[in-house]
Amino acid sequence: MADTLKLEIVTPETTIYSEDVEMVTLPGSEGEAGIYPNHVPLMTRVQAGEIIVNRGGTEEVVAIGEGFAEITGDHIAILTDNAANSADIDEAAAEEAKAKAEQRLEEGGDISEEEAKALTKALTQATLYSQAQIKAKRRKRG
Structure with a gap:
C-alpha cells in the first residue's frame, strides 16, 4: 500500500505543482474533499479556492481557479484555468x-x-x- 500519491496541478500555461504528497484537500463542487493514497477513482469539478497539501509533515497551500480533478489510486491531476503557489502570490x-x-x-x-x-x-x-x-x-x- 502506497504512503503517497502524485499531485499535479496544471494550467494552460504550465505545471504549477508536481510532487508526491500524503494528503490533499480540494475545494470540490459539493464541498471540500480530503484525498488520501489509494482513493477510489473519481473525476470531479473543483471550485475556485485553496488546495491544501500535506507533504513531509508540512502544509502547503495553492490557490486555484475553476477546473477538474482526476483522481486515481496513486495520482491526482488537477486541470485549472489558473493557479498560484502561496509563495508566488x-x-x-x-x-x-x-x-x-x-x-x-x-x-x-x-x-x-x-x-x-x-x-x-x-x-x-x-x-x-x-x-x-x-x-x-x-x-x-x-
Missing part, C-alpha cells in the same frame, strides 16, 4: 484584482442580459480566486 495585486472585479460587477453598464450573466460568472470566479490567493498568502505568513 503578490497580496497587494490580489487585493487590487478583487477590488476591480467587484467594481466592474457593480457598474454593469449597458449590456444584454446574456452578457451580464457571463460577466457575473467571470467576475465571481475572479473574486473567488483573488480571495483564495489572499488567504493562501496570509496562511503562508502564519
